[in-house]
Amino acid sequence: MAKNLVIVESPAKAKTIEKFLGKDFKVESSFGHIADLPSKELGVDVDNDFKPKYIVDKDKKTLVKKLKDLAKKADLIWLASDEDREGEAISWHLAETLDLDKNKTRRIVFNSITKSAIQKAIDNPRGINYDLVNAQQARRVLDRLVGYELSPVLWKKIKPGLSAGRVQSVAVRLIVERERDIEAFTPEASFRINAEFSTANGEVFGAKLPKTFDTREEAEAFLKKNLQAAYAVSSLDKKPAKKSPSAPFTTSTLQQEASRKLYFSVARTMQVAQRLYEAGLITYMRTDSVNLSPEAINEAKQAIVSMYGERYSKVRNYKGKSKGAQEAHEAIRPTDMTLQQPKVERDQARLYELIRMRTLASQMADAELERTNVRISATTHEEEFSANGEVIKFDGFLKVYLEGKDEEDAEEQEGILPALKEGDSLRNRYITATERFTRPPYRFTEASLVKKLEELGIGRPSTYAPTISTIQNRGYIEKGTIDGSERTYRQLVLENNAIKESTLTETVGSDKGKLVPTDIGMIVNDFLVENFANILDYHFTAKVEKDFDEIASGEEDWQKVMKDFYKDFHPNVVDVEENADRASGERVLGIDPKTKRQVSARLGRFGPMVQIGTAEEEEKPLFASLLPEQSITTITFEEAMDLFKLPRKLGVYEGEEVEANVGRYGPYIRHGKKFISLEGGESAMDVDLDRAVELIQAKQKAEAPITTYEGKDVTKGTGRFGPFIKWDGMFINVSKKYDFDDLSEKDIAELIEAKKKKEAERVVKEWPEEGIRIEKARWGRHTVIKGRTKAELGKEVDISKVSLEDAKGLLDKKKPRKKSK
Incomplete structure (x- = not known):
């Protein structure tokens, strides 16, 4: 029997660690927490200082018995769970549940699974940090109180099966408010002037007028001023500039960059990073720190000098913006800076390369640029065109890495200008005045939502991925495909001393893969904001995170934080449950011309629907489900009335009637007693008998006895x-x-x-x-x-x-x- 028992939370982590320790060590996994709050009850004694009721799940009882038996036979037990609050709580639960002897129990932490890091941890054991444990307990208990008290209110006031959460509901609020901003946005038109010039040598470059015109008439008047004009370079201004590299990755910046460059979801990024960490290839991937250890900085410098030369190296120390957010002491980096292509599966290799290049770039020299601004004058008016160019004199860190940009942060790219000097004559090839419209705010991507949550101080690295997954799984948010609509715009072109006008079209409002609130998401959000403003307040949610940080640093008592929160929260819940009106998101759309009854859209038991009539009337209301692409907030009266034409009778096939309709699971065809779902993109309003017969025959073939x-x-x-x-x-x-x-x-x-x-x-x-x-x-x-x-x-x-x-x-x-x- 091994003298030492090492307990980690992950079997993959156990497998890697086992390679570095000798025969005197046995490494076992706890498979995460071995104790937690019960799933079917509150599990918090609010009258007894919010004491949590931790239980061992029945699935873990065999494991607990095994660990207890191993612990009794071992001389020393090493608790080696992760070095953050969650990991500290896992070690605490192990110590308590296994009833470990304090004299033979050691707590060790390391931020990378390497032989040197593990040996260093064993040489420097410590006790369990109860401040970190209490910070994790505070988060767990507070989130349980919010979820278990708010969710039943939603069941009663909106619809059974709904849920609320302290961080998830605030994330939904951000997305709902952004969607409302988009819906309320009124675009304003103006005319932008762009031109193309060529030099005496025939080299072509673009320029623009630094101002816009509000009306077509003003734009045309400006173009007319350019008839028969001659052009020349009036000034040329060259300035040196520098670009500095970004800091090494934290959890949130890794999630954002992997989304932009690798198109990973936030959850996928964390899964892949977890595998890299457990394989000993990167440091711990849940961290707010941008710091690198002296050893890592030295390794990076050696790698840079050997690959690119001394000039490309510049040692840098970065400082984070947040205080005490997580306890890991390093940014996410490779454990071996010289390892370029580890033998791992494709997604892991791609994420590893991203982390490696970002780490190297963070220790490299600035890129040296030369930015040029050219002003171009005309002989017929005082306005000047402007052209900007950028030349890289020394690429520095750009040799290995350039940070990605979100849509809203994307800058207009500067091109390379031809060799020019003041007084050079230029030939104008054409000038355009194009009608352009102001753009509404951008919808959130997973990456930009993480960025916003971090800016507001809401949540922590470990919460972003599960939060985004939860709000999608609950049906509050979806990654929507918005088709957009066509819009016409006007363009005037001055070419060969003649002005021509044309009307062009563009698609606006289209989006793919962005986070869009569903009807139920909007209704739940509005109800919570109206009745629980404090919980949904961004500043309050950020303050709670600061409270957790203060508990972790020993500056605050976790039970006092719970009392301060609950004394206002619970009475509010009781009041809303007793007095608040039910919420259905109802919109009155108009009056049915035939029956003179009210037509409205609202959330029903089986989802969004429209109805004719009200519950108060003697005659029962008529109901129709919305189509998948329709929403309570945007459906029009005409679209609602079309839904009452369903079911549509399409004809008869094999002696049985065929009709199209919409149900709780979407549009379908009914043939006798058989129901066949329409395929994605097909509508019950448009499908014809020929297509219905195709679907029926396919269903019959699939269901024929084999x-x-x-x-x-x-x-x-x-x-x-x-x-x-x-x-x-x-x-x-x-x-x-x-x-x-x-x-x-x-x-x-x-x-x-x-x-x-x-x-x-x-x-x-x-x-x-x-x-x-x-x-x-x-x-x-x-x-x-x-x-x-x-x-x-x-x-x-x-x-x-x-x-x-x-x-x-x-x-x-x-x-x-x-x-x-």
């Missing part, structure tokens, strides 16, 4: 969990070991028999004559079943003592109650 087994048809298909076969009402998943496109009779028999055996094993008790059985629980409680009626048994129930009468009683309770007369 064989029979025991006299019953076998069909196959593909569902949300992959390929399956269906037999006797059972859906049987087909694993990758089978060729789904060419299933043999033997394969099918094997799959069916395995499913029958599995189903039989699930039955723990049955009364065949009554058609009643008790099945093993899949996720918790055992279930009594008769036909399609199911009733769960309590976890504490002894199955062996459940009688037929007990089972019938449970099933009777599940039967629908008869309506009273």
Whole structure:
């Protein structure tokens, strides 16, 4: 038995560390937290100083027993979870849950998984830092209080199944407010003047007028002033300039740059970075620090000098803007600056290269530039054209790296100008006056949302990826494709001393892959902002993060922070639950000309819809679901009335009526009792009978029996969990070991028999004559079943003592109650 037990939180991390330690060390993984708040209750005793109720999940109990046994046999236990607050809490839970002896327990931290870093950590152990533990507890408890108290209010006032969160709801607010700014934006037109000139040698370059004109008439008047004009260089101004490299990566800047350059989602970036860290290739990837260790700076310098020469090296020390945000002491960098191409899968290699180049560039010399501004005069008016150019005299850090830009930060690129001097005559090739419109704010990308959250001080490196994933998974935000609309604009062109005008078109408002709020996202946001302004306030959310930082540094008591928060928060929740009106995002669109009843759009039980009439009227309202591309906030009266034309009768096929309609899962075709979803981009308003027949035939072909087994048809298909076969009402998943496109009779028999055996094993008790059985629980409680009626048994129930009468009683309770007369 090894004398030393090392416990880390990740099996991949354990595998890497094991390579560096000798036979006296055994490395095991806790697979993250071994204890946490319960999932089905608040788990916080608000009346007892907000004491958390930590439990070991049933899935972790075997692991905990194993770790306890190993710990008892070891001479020393080394807790080696990550060096941030989350990692400190994992070590604390391990110490408490495993009941570790303090005298034989050591806490070690390292920001890279290398032999030298681990040996240094073992040589310098410490105790558990309870300030960091309390900072993590504070975040966990506060977020649990917000989620568990706000979410039921949303279920009651808007729709069941919704959720709220301290950081996620603020992120949604940012996206909703940006969308509202876009909707409210009114573009203003002006005319921009661009020109193209050539030198005596025939070299061509562009220039522009530094001013714009508000009207077409002003623009045309200016062009007329240029008829028969001669042009010359009136001034030429050259200035030296420098560009400096960006700091090495922090978590948020890595997420932003990987989004711009590699097109990774924030979650994907963190997954790939985690693999690189666990493989010992980069330092810890959750950090706000831009600092590099002296060893890393020296390694970078040696690499730069050996590859590019002494002139390209410049040692730099960077300072971060935020105080105490995370406890890691270095930026994200390669652990070995000389390693250029590690043997890893493609995405890891691409992200590693990005990190390596950014780190090298941060220690390189400035790029030296020469910027030139040329002014061009005309003989017929006083206005001067301007042209800008940029020449790189020394590339410096640009030799390896140039930081990406978000759309809103993109600068107009400067070109290279030909050799010019004052007084040079120029020939004008053409001048254009083009109508241009001011642009609305840009929608957020994942990268620009991370940047904004960081600017506001909301969340921390470890929260950005899960926050963005959560708001998309909840259906509050989606990565939308906005088609945009066509807009005409005018252009006047002066060429060969003649002015011509043309009308051109452009597509505006189109966006792809940007974060767009859904109807439910907007309604939830508006309700929360109206009723819980404090929680949704950007400054409040940032202040909470500062409170966590102060707890981590030992300057603040975490339970006091909880008390200060809860004394105002809880009464507010109670008040809103009792007194606030229900929210549905209702918009009144107009009056139905036939029935003279109100037409409105709102959120219904199954999603966004329009309705004719109100609940207060004697006659029941009429309802219609919105099409997938429609929104409560933008649908027009005419579009709403078109929806009531659904279902559209398309004709008859094989003796059964065919119609198109929209349901809770989108547009579909109904053929008799069969329902077939339309494909992406198809609309129930436009589909015709020919297309419907194509879909029906495809469905019939897919559902046609491929064989029979025991006299019953076998069909196959593909569902949300992959390929399956269906037999006797059972859906049987087909694993990758089978060729789904060419299933043999033997394969099918094997799959069916395995499913029958599995189903039989699930039955723990049955009364065949009554058609009643008790099945093993899949996720918790055992279930009594008769036909399609199911009733769960309590976890504490002894199955062996459940009688037929007990089972019938449970099933009777599940039967629908008869309506009273």
